[in-house]
Amino acid sequence: MSAPPSKPDLRQLFDENAKYIWRSLRHLGVPDADVEDICQEVWVTVHRKLPEFEGRSSLRTWLYGICMRVASDYRRSAYVRRERPTSEVPPSAASQSSSVASNEGLEARQALQTLLGLLDDEKRAVLVLYELEGFTMKEVAEIVGTPLQTAYSRLYAAREVLAHAAREKAEG
Amino acid sequence: MSDSSEPPRFTDANSGAESVLGDLFRAAERDLPSESELARLKARLPPVFSGEAPVASRPGLSKLGRVGLGVLALGAASVVGYLATRAPERVPAPSVPVASAPVSAPTGPSVSSPASEPSAPSPEVVPSVNNAPSAVAPAPKAPHDKPSEAALLEQARRALASDPARALALTRRHQALYPRGALNQEREVIAIEALRRLGASSKASERATGFEQKYPDSAHRRTVEKGLGQ
Numbered sequence: 001m002s003a004p005p006s007k008p009d010l011r012q013l014f015d016e017n018a019k020y021i022w023r024s025l026r027h028l029g030v031p032d033a034d035v036e037d038i039c040q041e042v043w044v045t046v047h048r049k050l051p052e053f054e055g056r057s058s059l060r061t062w063l064y065g066i067c068m069r070v071a072s073d074y075r076r077s078a079y080v081r082r083e084r085p086t087s088e089v090p091p092s093a094a095s096q097s098s099s100v101a102s103n104e105g106l107e108a109r110q111a112l113q114t115l116l117g118l119l120d121d122e123k124r125a126v127l128v129l130y131e132l133e134g135f136t137m138k139e140v141a142e143i144v145g146t147p148l149q150t151a152y153s154r155l156y157a158a159r160e161v162l163a164h165a166a167r168e169k170a171e172g
Numbered sequence: 173m174s175d176s177s178e179p180p181r182f183t184d185a186n187s188g189a190e191s192v193l194g195d196l197f198r199a200a201e202r203d204l205p206s207e208s209e210l211a212r213l214k215a216r217l218p219p220v221f222s223g224e225a226p227v228a229s230r231p232g233l234s235k236l237g238r239v240g241l242g243v244l245a246l247g248a249a250s251v252v253g254y255l256a257t258r259a260p261e262r263v264p265a266p267s268v269p270v271a272s273a274p275v276s277a278p279t280g281p282s283v284s285s286p287a288s289e290p291s292a293p294s295p296e297v298v299p300s301v302n303n304a305p306s307a308v309a310p311a312p313k314a315p316h317d318k319p320s321e322a323a324l325l326e327q328a329r330r331a332l333a334s335d336p337a338r339a340l341a342l343t344r345r346h347q348a349l350y351p352r353g354a355l356n357q358e359r360e361v362i363a364i365e366a367l368r369r370l371g372a373s374s375k376a377s378e379r380a381t382g383f384e385q386k387y388p389d390s391a392h393r394r395t396v397e398k399g400l401g402q
Contacts, residue, residue, distance in 0.1 A: 010220050036213055108196050112196040112199070162182075166192050167188075
């Protein structure tokens, strides 16, 4: 009989993934002003649910599943819908972030946020997980909780929206 | 991470609109939080994330259940949601009974005189006709009965919409039981919103001012300001 998997170390899990979770939340439409709060919510949920982790998926996909659900709940809240244009990066908030070291980086982030804002939450999640976080499509489907073919459909649709918008912008 | 059956990523593109998108995604890959941002986040998490002693062994805190922590985190973050869904017309008429001095704590500093909070005079009497005792009687001091910080504040958060007087009383109970609690900021956010919903605008503003002075870098500051329409 094989030994049960050792309990994941929360500190190690945080140290290895926190910055990527932060990055993902930003690109899933959480404004800069709320990213820290929502990150906290993700990690407290991780802390609470970790004993239930059975190892049927990788720890990273399990972690991102929580991240997706928390981000989705946040965006569905009336507060966000009424008070936040989530496709915009507020200049004051962005300028406070020392992770965007140059104007060029800030412009790139604003441009990508604008494009991602063209997508609904489902397509956006699939695109961010695949294009930005580098998950395989099988992992993406598992994280967002859909059949693989559905995940592919959303990815192709999202890519087409972005490619079309990029072409239009290039054509002036 | 990709296999041959998966479409190439934008970052793999060499030309055309896809390569422009690739540039944007490559920039996004570098869009990571700073060390100070991560440190600030870690400081807001249970000590286990820092490799410190479990929460239960820290002085001034009861055993914090995992469920309580998660529930509170959801509650603290979703105070934002409550504030957004607030409707001014839900502020009750002056006849709503309000908790007052009879809500007293068995130990610790005065219930409604926070030890270091300049903006919450004692007692917190709001302009209402009735001064009925709070529906929430303080629990006797028995360690095994002492509710966790998280549980108390989650009860308060849930009560905000339907019974802000009870929510306020629960924050006072938290203050009494956990004068140096880890969730004082969250308590203050709930208390300020409860005061606002009870029509005690000046009290709410006073407490908000005290909050901003005590916690100038709080992540909840914006929530507090928005709640007061600032």
